[in-house]
Amino acid sequence: MNPIWVIAKKELGSFFDSLIAYVILVAFLGLSGLFTWDPLELIGRSDIFFRKQADLQAFFGIAYWTLFFFVPALTMRQIAEERKTGTIELLLTKDVSDRQLIIGKFMACFMMVCIALAFTLPYYITVARLGDIDHGATLSGYLGLLLMSAAYISIGLFASSVTSNQIVAFLLAILIGVLFHILFEVMAGNGQGWFSKLLENMSLRYHFDSIQRGVIDTKDLVYFASIIVLGLGLSELIISKRS
């Protein structure tokens, strides 16, 4: 078996062994479900019932935020913990390269997000039965969430590789993430000209919205791919320093 899969399998297993998986699944599904259907009218006019349209835009809007917080919770221990306990030395002296280690960890977190999103498929089925749902837009909405999660996982792994403290890794991931998540967009809105245009293009929301609308543009795919490659590449670079 390829070492990437051996590591991914082990990490995914340890999510479920250590309760992290259950806590995150329950919290993610609980919060996302609550706000998507919003039976208590907590957020007012954006839940599925209020929209009176057979789509999952309400869910995608919520998951955009819940995943933003849950992904760093998945990634924070990945490398920080290995460093702290010294097990990183154990892994890297086996037949595993630095890159395979990082990709294995990435795959484990990504599979965990896939599992969480798979549990929201009943929303899709429900809405599809309620009305005439746009299957293309729904699928591209899920694709947007997956790409966004992949980008934050690679940022989270980078944050986890620079420290051996999990809390620092979590906060650093949130700090870097919030730039892409909202700050670039806000700054772009306040400015003008080429710089504002640049910031807008760096904002994750801009690309996420574009995919979510059902338009899968190469530009957006390149954007997500660059964040992923950059995040994983930097993590690999930091690990290779062995400090």
Place this chain on the structure above:
Amino acid sequence: MDIKIQNLSKSYGAQKAVDHISFEVRTGEILGFLGPNGAGKTTTMKMITGYLERDGGEILIGGQPANEPHMKKHIGYLPEHNPLYTDMPVIDYLEFCAALQGVPRTETAGRVREMVRVCGLDVEKHKRIRELSKGYRQRVGLAQAMIHDPQVLVLDEPTTGLDPNQIVEIRELIRKLGKEKTVILSTHILPEVEATCDRILIINRGSIVADGTAEVLRKQAQGQQVLRVRISGAETGAIAEGLRELPSIASVDILDPGQQRFELQSLPEQLSNQAVFELCVRRKWVLMEMIPFETRLEDIFRDLTLK
């Protein structure tokens, strides 16, 4: 697979951790790596296992550079402090390590069983690692190092934290393995090196200060034979005088005039046991004790590393 190390060096910033060391380990040899804390033992071992990049020099394992990725399959490594995934059950952990080292799936179960048997983990094999005592954790560490049947074993302080019985068991295990494999082990416990290792390498401040069997090191350190004798049957002074006249004796110290104990140092390359005995027979003195005084490894170690 033999290991050849030439001019190996490594610095952390301005500090030289390993300073141009060269040595060889032959197949079937157990090399004991000795040295005070911070001497560069662990750094050297980490470079052999490919974890750390070297700054200069060469490491050849079976004639091939050690930093080539495929070499990792031939090396088994027990890191210092024995890091483990404490949440994993012993069997799962060993299977994970086997998979990472590319042990074919069909052989994994057999290898794990073998390791459980060899390392005496049978009673504890279904527990999680965090539930194990330190000695058993150490065994799990050894088991993971050997799971893929490597040709080269690098063990960083393999017996720390074990009780005396376990130490003997692990020692025997290492000796058994050492017959076919190449083993490098580091330790602070000096009797351990003597009991386990074929050769000793003492390293201090990044350089090798001694290299040889325990025997050879003793000879180097001591140079001359030292005997402690206790003789009765005459005045202390007369006995000392008689001993001094022997041709092979360099010096005589009176250790304890009441008990008539003396320390005799022979001239280089000469032994005085027989001459002392014959002197006593001639003068009708009674030779109560004759103890060849061995320089302890501790003294050699102190001598070499406190300079």
